[in-house]
Amino acid sequence: MAHALNSDKQAVEERRKYVTAFNDTMIKIWKEQITLLGVIDTGQLLNSVVALSTKMDAKAAEVTVSEAFLEYGLWQDYGTGRETPRGHSGLAKGTRRKRRRWFSRKYFASVFNIRDFMAESLGREFCGVVSNAFDRKRLTGRI
16 A cells, blocks of 8 residues: 555656646747747847746646747747738738747647656556555455
8 A cells, every 4th residue: 555655656746747847848949949940039039938837736637837928929930920911821922921930839749748648647547546446455355
């Protein structure tokens, strides 16, 4: 039983570390992409990218991460802006804007990674709980 509790604590701590690292890594990646793709005019977008909060329940099974940046950054990522006519995807003739995907490409791939990690971690913990329940029943002779 003590082994199961220790294993549960390790799983929770592993999830906490992963989520915290996810948030920190996203901020680093975004700032690197902004710099690499030259999405810098005044530096306001680069300086606006921050991790706001990470919330987790006691078992780190329900997780919320929050980041923020200026809305302007989305328009850079989409390749749209003031001189882009409404209804166009940013690819209209005469448009000076170019899509600079500093945000979406890395973000969506990373969301799938954290989803897969959480599913695997919670799945392992669930299997351990079920296994321990069967072991207890076997030891007490109830099976």
